[in-house]
Amino acid sequence: MTQEKFDVIVVGAGPSGNAAAYTAAKAGLSVLQIERGEYPGSKNVQGAILYSDALERIIPDFREDAPLERHIIEQRMWMLDDTSFVGTHYRSEDYNKPPYNRYTIIRAQFDKWFSSKVREAGALVVCETTVEELLLDGQRVIGVRCDRLGGDVFADVVILADGVNSTLARKAGFHGEIAAGNVALAVKEILFLPEEVIQQRFNLKEEEGVVIELLGTVTDGMVGTGFLYTNKDSLTIGVGCMLSDFKANPNRTSPYTLLERLKSHPSIAPLIDGGEMKEYCAHLIPEGGFNAIPRIYGDGWMIVGDSGGFVNAAHREGSNLAMTTGRLAAETVITAKAAGLEMNAKTLKGYKDRLDESFVMKDLHKYRRMPEVLHKNPQFFTQYPELVSRAARTLFTVNGVDKRTKEREIAASFRQTRSLTGLIKDAFNVWRAVR
Amino acid sequence: MSVTVNVENKLFQNRYKVDAGRPHIQIRQPDVCSNDCKDQACTFVCPAGCYKAEGNRTVTLITDGCLECGSCRVICTEHSNVAWEYPRGGHGILFKFG
Numbered sequence: 149m150t151q152e153k154f155d156v157i158v159v160g161a162g163p164s165g166n167a168a169a170y171t172a173a174k175a176g177l178s179v180l181q182i183e184r185g186e187y188p189g190s191k192n193v194q195g196a197i198l199y200s201d202a203l204e205r206i207i208p209d210f211r212e213d214a215p216l217e218r219h220i221i222e223q224r225m226w227m228l229d230d231t232s233f234v235g236t237h238y239r240s241e242d243y244n245k246p247p248y249n250r251y252t253i254i255r256a257q258f259d260k261w262f263s264s265k266v267r268e269a270g271a272l273v274v275c276e277t278t279v280e281e282l283l284l285d286g287q288r289v290i291g292v293r294c295d296r297l298g299g300d301v302f303a304d305v306v307i308l309a310d311g312v313n314s315t316l317a318r319k320a321g322f323h324g325e326i327a328a329g330n331v332a333l334a335v336k337e338i339l340f341l342p343e344e345v346i347q348q349r350f351n352l353k354e355e356e357g358v359v360i361e362l363l364g365t366v367t368d369g370m371v372g373t374g375f376l377y378t379n380k381d382s383l384t385i386g387v388g389c390m391l392s393d394f395k396a397n398p399n400r401t402s403p404y405t406l407l408e409r410l411k412s413h414p415s416i417a418p419l420i421d422g423g424e425m426k427e428y429c430a431h432l433i434p435e436g437g438f439n440a441i442p443r444i445y446g447d448g449w450m451i452v453g454d455s456g457g458f459v460n461a462a463h464r465e466g467s468n469l470a471m472t473t474g475r476l477a478a479e480t481v482i483t484a485k486a487a488g489l490e491m492n493a494k495t496l497k498g499y500k501d502r503l504d505e506s507f508v509m510k511d512l513h514k515y516r517r518m519p520e521v522l523h524k525n526p527q528f529f530t531q532y533p534e535l536v537s538r539a540a541r542t543l544f545t546v547n548g549v550d551k552r553t554k555e556r557e558i559a560a561s562f563r564q565t566r567s568l569t570g571l572i573k574d575a576f577n578v579w580r581a582v583r
Numbered sequence: 584m585s586v587t588v589n590v591e592n593k594l595f596q597n598r599y600k601v602d603a604g605r606p607h608i609q610i611r612q613p614d615v616c617s618n619d620c621k622d623q624a625c626t627f628v629c630p631a632g633c634y635k636a637e638g639n640r641t642v643t644l645i646t647d648g649c650l651e652c653g654s655c656r657v658i659c660t661e662h663s664n665v666a667w668e669y670p671r672g673g674h675g676i677l678f679k680f681g
Contacts, residue, residue, distance in 0.1 A: 184669055186600070190677045191651065255681035276673030295671050313653040315669065326657050333654050335630045337593070338680045382680075395624045395658045403630040408588045427680045428593035430630035430650040432657070 154180045156481055157292055157303040158271075159279045159316060161188035163467045164453025165309030166262040167206050167474030169271045175482045179271035180301060182294060184278040189259030191311075193431035194467060195336070195377060195384065197359065198253045202468035206475055207265060211247065215257040217379040218357025219248035222350075226415070227533035228364035233415045234533075234540045244356065252357050252377050252384070254338075282306060282320045282449070288492070289320070289448035305448050305491040307477050309470075312432045312454040314442075322449070323442035328392040329523060330436030330457070332372060335403040336386025337411075339423025343381045349419055350378055361464070362387075364533030366410045368401045370394065371522050371529050374410050376419065383420055385411060388433060390523070403430065435461035438516035444503075445496040450477045458508060462515045462582070469508050476502040514582075521581040525574060531565050590632040594648040602674040606646040608633075608655065609666045616642040620662055625655045650676055 158169040161183035169181040185191040197220070203210050222239035243249065267273050276296070283291040283300055291302035310316050312331065317323055343354070350358045362374035372389025387406050394403065410416060434440065434457040441458070444451045452458070453470035460469060480499040481491065489495045503509045522528065539558040543551075562571060610616060616623065617640045625634040631648040634655065656667035669675070 184672050186673050186677050189681055191675075192681050193678060194681070196681075256678050257680075259681070278669050278672040280668075313656075313669075325660070326653075328657050328660065331657060333628070333630065333652065391628070391654055391657055394628045394654075395622075400624075400627040402588070402590070402627045402632070404590045404593060404632070405586060405588045408586045412586055425593070425596055427596055427678065428650075429678060429681060430652045430654075432652050432654060 152301060154178045154301070154303040155485065156180070156305055156307060156478070157182065157301060158307045158309055159292060160309035160311060160453075160455070161185070161259060161263050161266075161273065161275075162192045162309060162311060162453060162470065163259075163262070164455070164458075164470035164474035165307070166259065166266050167471040168307045168309060168452055168478045169266045169273070170206060170262070170269050171475050171478035172481060173266060173269035173271035175478070176270075177482065177485065180303065181266060181271050181273045182277050182279055182292065183263075183273065183275045185275060187260055187275055188263035188273070189256040192255045192259055193336075193429045194255045195375060195386065195464075196253050196255050196258075196467070197377070197464070198251045198258065199465065199468040200247065200249055200251070202471040204247075206471060214261050215253065217252040217254060218352075218355055219243070220250050220252065220359055221352070221356045222358045224358060224360040226360060226362050226364075227536050228362060228366055228413060228415060229534045229537040230365050231414055232537050232541065233364075234536050252359070252379050254379060254382075279310070279316060282316050284320060287447055289446070292316075305450065305481055305496070307474070308449060308451045308455050309453050309474060310455050312434050314451070314455040317442070317449075317451055317455065322446065322451075326432075326434070327436070327440070328395055329390060330434065330440040330519070331391045332388040332433045332435045332461070333391045333394055333403060333430065334386055334388025334433055335407050335428070335430045336375075336384055337407065337425050337429075338379075338382050338384050338427045339420055339425050340382045341423045345422075346378055346381065346383065352378065362410070363529060364537070365530075366406070366413060367529055368397065368399060368406060368409075369526065369530050370397060371526050373529075376416065382426075383423055385416070385420060390435070391432065393526075404428075433461070433466065434459050435519060437461060437519045438509075438512040439519070441512070445493060445499050447492045450480070450496055450499050452477045458512070460511050460515060462518050463511070465511075472506060472508050473503065476506065517581045521577045525577060527566065527574065528578075535562055535565055590630075591648070594631060597648075598677045598679055599647065600674050600677060601647050602670050605671065606644070607668045607670040607675065608644065608646050608649065610642065610644050611664045611666050613641060615662050615664045620664070624658050625665075628658055629655055
């Protein structure tokens with residue numbers, strides 16, 4: 149393999165890498181994709197929700213054979229204290245009309261399927277191979293050094309889809325270490341239950357799914373959320389908080405302790421009862437947003453997906469940004485090749501331009517203040533869910549106290565906990581962060 | 584709410600191909616953990632419980648159950664005492680579901 153040269157090398161076979169490799173190979177470029185796992189997906193972790201749109205733009209007929217679990221017809225948002233929850237549910241029959249907007253997926257299966265499409269498109273996919281470092285000629289990336297494959301392989305351009313740790317760009321000095329305040333650490337389990345049991349418990353018909361997002365005491369005072377997703381014959385339950393908060397937590401709570409507490413919460417336990425746990429995963433999620441995105445292109449290289457921090461934490465979107473960045477990086481190479489251009493920084497700026505024009509950077513820019521607001525205002529994850537929960541209990545408990553007095557009690561509890569100016573500031577901050 | 588958790592029971596469900604004798608993560612200088620690191624946050628933040636605080640203030644690391652998340656490296660900012668690489672190709676955690 150030595151001295152063999154490809155048009156494109158893609159490092160990593162997650163959603164961004166597969167989107168890039170597929171798009172480039174489909175256009176006739178010679179593509180080598182290198183994956184360190186036993187098979188594509190075996191190193192990859194996600195919630196996992198698949199948003200159809202981003203994949204449709206790459207493989208329009210993906211629904212024909214992609215391994216999809218359930219299409220989502222209902223979104224629940226629960227705020228929990230230790231014994232109760234207050235929730236909103238949005239369920240619509242409109243979500244039951246194909247083509248469906250989003251699905252739960254199991255990543256190990258989905259990534260394997262996506263990779264089979266990449267191979268069909270003509271890319272050479274090599275697994276069980278870790279890329280150790282980028283090969284540089286001055287500042288220019290000319291290839292990669294693998295721990296197998298006979299070592300060094302070369303390409304006009306290397307697309308880094310190597311995941312949140314972004315090891316290769318960091319080693320090459322393209323950016324520094326990730327800040328603990330810019331990533332969330334999430335842990336989850338998959339619990340198997342018979343299909344019919346899931347459908348009964350969540351009020352679903354076959355193939356219909358529910359997602360539940362959880363906020364409140366389940367994160368032990370840290371900025372973060374929990375989640376419970378329905379797959380075909382399994383449930384995924386998890387919780388994630390900012391890594392900096394885990395580190396600074398005075399209770400020194402371990403992620404798995406947090407997960408176990410969530411599972412035993414009286415509002416959650418009946419939903420997962422009897423589930424057979426078959427895997428426990430952990431993963432970092434880049435949640436720093438717009439301001440944390442590093443340099444994403446240079447001479448002979450581009451960064452896509454989690455490796456570039458492309459996650460919209462406010463909307464819990466990531467894999468769609470990953471696929472879109474992968475596709476746009478490949479399209480940049482395709483256009484440049486056709487024009488006979490060299491793959492230098494000037495040419496690859498086209499990738500950045502494409503991203504700026506897409507929903508990816510527009511959304512990240514819109515929510516650029518969100519990470520900071522949430523960091524500085526942990527009350528959204530601690531005091532508010534408890535206040536709302538207490539308010540509901542006060543209001544709905546019939547005990548001979550008149551309703552006006554109850555309302556005053558509730559208003560007073562909010563003022564006491566957050567003060568009037570605090571409440572106004574909070575409202576302003578949220579408005580400013582999302583407008 | 585007190586819940587005691589044995590993380591080994593969770594990891595037991597996972598599939599690994601351990602690269603025997605070649606740990607992909609190493610503590611650079613064990614003395615730094617013992618003498619300079621007050622919090623030893625890795626011993627409770629690591630989601631696989633790979634880092635153990637021993638009674639004598641030393642920290643031991645066994646990478647066999649590692650989930651390859653990267654948290655230990657990222658939180659060790661003051662001391663940069665974690666030498667962190669991915670395992671060799673095909674080794675380490677092999678997610679069945681992911």
